Every structure is written in C-alpha cells, then in structure tokens.
Amino acid sequence: MTIGRPIEFDPEKALDAAVDVFWCKGYEATSMSDLLTAMKLSKSSLYQSFGSKRQLFTRCLTRYQERFTSELNHGLEEAKSGRRFIESVFQAVAETAQQPEGEKGCLVGNSASELGQRDTVFAKPVAQGLRGLGEVFKAALKRAQTEGDVPPHADLNALASYLVSSMTGLRTLIKAGLDKRAARSMVPLILKAVG
Numbered sequence: 759m760t761i762g763r764p765i766e767f768d769p770e771k772a773l774d775a776a777v778d779v780f781w782c783k784g785y786e787a788t789s790m791s792d793l794l795t796a797m798k799l800s801k802s803s804l805y806q807s808f809g810s811k812r813q814l815f816t817r818c819l820t821r822y823q824e825r826f827t828s829e830l831n832h833g834l835e836e837a838k839s840g841r842r843f844i845e846s847v848f849q850a851v852a853e854t855a856q857q858p859e860g861e862k863g864c865l866v867g868n869s870a871s872e873l874g875q876r877d878t879v880f881a882k883p884v885a886q887g888l889r890g891l892g893e894v895f896k897a898a899l900k901r902a903q904t905e906g907d908v909p910p911h912a913d914l915n916a917l918a919s920y921l922v923s924s925m926t927g928l929r930t931l932i933k934a935g936l937d938k939r940a941a942r943s944m945v946p947l948i949l950k951a952v953g
Contacts, residue, residue, distance in 0.1 A: 773817060777822050785873060822866065826887075839901070852938065853941075
C-alpha cells in the first residue's frame with residue numbers, strides 16, 4: 759500500500775475560494791474551470807479533497823451558513839438590545855446597495871431562488887441556512903420581548919419568519935439594483951412589524 763502525496767494546499771482557503779465563486783455566479787453558471795482557477799487546484803486534487811461539484815457546493819452552502827449564523831449570534835451577544843440588533847442587521851444590508859457586496863446577494867437566498875426544491879441534495883442545506891437565520895432572529899425577538907420592545911402576546915415564530923422573508927427579499931432587491939436610498943427607507947417599514 760503506497761502513501762499518497764501530502765496535501766500541498768490549505769483546504770480551508772480553497773473552500774472559501776469556492777464559496778466566493780458559487781456566491782457570485784450561482785451553482786449552474788459555475789464551471790469546473792472557474793472552481794479550479796479560484797481554488798488553485800488541479801482537477802485530481804479537487805476531486806480527491808472535495809468530491810464532485812455537487813458535493814463541493816453542498817459543503818460551500820454549509821460553510822457559508824455556519825459562518826453567517828456565527829457572526830449574527832456574536833452580533834446579538836454584543837448588541838445593546840434585541841431590537842437594536844435586528845435594526846442594525848437590516849441597516850447593514852441596506853448599506854450594501856450599489857456596492858459589490860450587495861450585487862452578490864446571499865448565497866443561501868440565491869440558491870433557494872436558483873434551485874428551489876428541485877434538487878433534494880441542495881434543498882436540505884438551503885433550508886438549514888434559512889432556518890439558522892430564523893433561529894437568530896427568534897432569539898433576538900425573545901430578548902426584545904423581555905426588554906419590552908416586542909409585545910408579550912406576539913407570535914415570535916411568525917415574526918422570525920417575516921424577518922427572514924424580509925431579509926431575503928431586501929437582499930434580492932439590492933442584487934437586482936435597488937438604490938441605497940430606497941433600501942434604507944425599507945428598514946423602518948420592516949421594523950414596524952416587530953413592535
């Protein structure tokens with residue numbers, strides 16, 4: 759039995775490079791050539807380390823979702839209040855309008871729009887990503903409720919779902935070219951539902 763050559767690249771950096779390619783181009787428009795160039799890998803190294811394009815995309819979705827959710831949870835811990843956290847998240851997204859970051863949208867939201875439920879392999883990580891965002895919003899709403907900023911009778915599950923749909927909608931509109939003034943003006947309207 760022969761010992762294979764040691765991995766001569768950083769798998770984490772290569773995976774992050776793949777995330778960026780899929781995020782910018784989408785699953786179907788991304789070619790293997792795009793991935794090989796961005797990841798700086800040979801075809802054999804990519805397949806050996808990450809499997810097929812489908813397997814790599816699934817890993818990219820999971821990585822993006824975990825990182826995004828972790829950043830949001832950290833932001834919630836540091837926030838002055840639950841309501842202020844929600845407001846700051848939407849304000850930050852509004853500020854991406856007419857910027858390169860805004861043109862990319864959200865990898866999970868983009869994938870939900872592109873692939874929907876037609877591919878069960880991708881449907882699960884996409885659903886997990888949206889669920890993860892909803893859980894962060896629900897935690898923020900619970901905190902806001904204890905702080906008196908959300909009515910005690912409010913349906914937190916429905917409000918969290920509303921915030922997820924508002925977030926994906928806002929990011930999609932920004933990706934489609936919504937200007938910064940219009941994006942900013944939507945934030946107070948979205949927050950009216952919170953209380």
